[in-house]
Amino acid sequence: MNGHPPLKLAWTVWGLGALFYLFAFYQRVAPAVMTDQLMAEFAIGGAALGNLSAFYFYAYVAMQIPTGVMADRWGPRRVLAGGAGIAAIGSLLFAFAPDFGWASVGRLLVGASVAVAFVSCLKLASHWFPPQKYALVSGMALFFGVTGGVMAGVPLRLLVESFGWRGVMGSAGAFAALLCVAAWLLVRDDPAERGYQSHHQGGGTHHGHQPILAGLVEVLSYRNIWLLMLAPIGFSGAVLTFGGLWGVPWLRQVHGLEPKAAAAMTSVLLVAWALGGPLLGSWSQRLGRRKPLYLASGAVALAGWAAVIFLAPPLWLMAVLLAVTGFASGNIIIGFAWAKESLPMRLMGTASGVVNMGPLMGGMFLQPGVGWLLDRGWGGAMAGGARLYDAATWQSGFGLLVATVAGALMLVPFARESHCKQTV
Numbered sequence: 001m002n003g004h005p006p007l008k009l010a011w012t013v014w015g016l017g018a019l020f021y022l023f024a025f026y027q028r029v030a031p032a033v034m035t036d037q038l039m040a041e042f043a044i045g046g047a048a049l050g051n052l053s054a055f056y057f058y059a060y061v062a063m064q065i066p067t068g069v070m071a072d073r074w075g076p077r078r079v080l081a082g083g084a085g086i087a088a089i090g091s092l093l094f095a096f097a098p099d100f101g102w103a104s105v106g107r108l109l110v111g112a113s114v115a116v117a118f119v120s121c122l123k124l125a126s127h128w129f130p131p132q133k134y135a136l137v138s139g140m141a142l143f144f145g146v147t148g149g150v151m152a153g154v155p156l157r158l159l160v161e162s163f164g165w166r167g168v169m170g171s172a173g174a175f176a177a178l179l180c181v182a183a184w185l186l187v188r189d190d191p192a193e194r195g196y197q198s199h200h201q202g203g204g205t206h207h208g209h210q211p212i213l214a215g216l217v218e219v220l221s222y223r224n225i226w227l228l229m230l231a232p233i234g235f236s237g238a239v240l241t242f243g244g245l246w247g248v249p250w251l252r253q254v255h256g257l258e259p260k261a262a263a264a265m266t267s268v269l270l271v272a273w274a275l276g277g278p279l280l281g282s283w284s285q286r287l288g289r290r291k292p293l294y295l296a297s298g299a300v301a302l303a304g305w306a307a308v309i310f311l312a313p314p315l316w317l318m319a320v321l322l323a324v325t326g327f328a329s330g331n332i333i334i335g336f337a338w339a340k341e342s343l344p345m346r347l348m349g350t351a352s353g354v355v356n357m358g359p360l361m362g363g364m365f366l367q368p369g370v371g372w373l374l375d376r377g378w379g380g381a382m383a384g385g386a387r388l389y390d391a392a393t394w395q396s397g398f399g400l401l402v403a404t405v406a407g408a409l410m411l412v413p414f415a416r417e418s419h420c421k422q423t424v
Helices: 007-033 035-042 046-074 076-095 100-114 116-128 131-151 154-163 165-186 212-220 223-255 259-287 291-310 315-329 332-340 345-376 391-414
Strands: none
Touching: 007 035, 007 046, 007 076, 007 100, 007 116, 007 131, 007 154, 007 165, 007 223, 007 259, 035 046, 035 100, 035 165, 035 223, 046 076, 046 100, 046 116, 046 212, 046 223, 046 345, 076 100, 076 116, 076 165, 100 116, 116 131, 116 332, 116 345, 131 154, 131 259, 131 332, 154 165, 154 259, 212 223, 212 345, 223 259, 223 291, 223 315, 223 332, 223 345, 223 391, 259 291, 259 315, 259 332, 291 315, 291 332, 291 391, 332 345, 345 391
16 A cells, blocks of 8 residues: 555545535525526515525434434445436426426525535544544635625626526536536545555545444534534524625615626625634644634624624725634634544544534525515515515524624634644
8 A cells, every 4th residue: 555645636636526516515505696597487575586596404403413424434435426316307307397396306406415514524534534624625625615605796697697597507517417427436544455555544435334323322422513503503503604695785875886797796705704714623733722713703703794784884895804704714624624533533523514514504494584584574565576675674684693692702702612632
């Protein structure tokens, strides 16, 4: 057997998983630039639109624990290839849905299938990269994902205006089908399958055979797992709700921006989030502690959201605040490394699935929650088949984001510090 795999090979294998996560994120936030078209096409209001978008999150969250278990037992290669194949079917179903019901089923299939992407990336990272690179590689996965979110901003808006939302979403299904083939042909669960030494502690590819329920119960017996799953509901959920659905219509209706300018503004938040993930993860590794940086960045995120929503700053300052808030919200990557260090490595896949429920539960609850609050304050105004909400109603809806981020910040002090080392 040769030494450890060359970085070029490691990045290539891991990169296919990251590319699927890019696709997952693209699908996650795509409705943000199609709100008017979807409302008019299916004759729905804010609450229904929030639910249509959140069907992705319902399935994604439900699949996180099964995904972690599958990654531990069957390996990421099979999980990624199968997920990409189902994602292709779901994307095509959404693209050509004749009514709201079929569109919801399509979103549900997409959410369930792409749920395997991030956990598989984490699993591949633990085998193909040295442990000290884990936080950086996890952050790079978020960078890939948010790149997909940025592609679902201004570029997607331009494509939708040129070709229609159905044609663009249909093309996304074809891309997922290509990823399915590439993952099966090129991804390997462990470097040992290519003749190299594994970075996984214990080495080699050995998918666990502990009973599923027993493994899940053991994971949930660690306090840090609970706390690091619940905290991202606020930090990540606020970003996904603003950048993934409601930010664009808010900027258009309250601040008078054109659709492309509004999409660009929300992209500022997402780009900063992408940069914050790997940098904050790497900085916590250098610091040798996870908790201080997680707390400090969480406080910055809370202050940023409060300023954007309640202070009505000028647009240039809002862009700066969104950049700072997005960067600070990348602290969830610290949480993934922290969770990995808080329990035995053999449970990493299951633990990653549990912890990854948090960020998506934020979108699952907050997207329809904000839509429900908007509909409660709706005065009956409409334009082009889409509902219009006044500034006070928007502020009431987005107040839910601030409250959830504040609650998340209060949880972090109760997590046990790992000092960037495997504690179990």
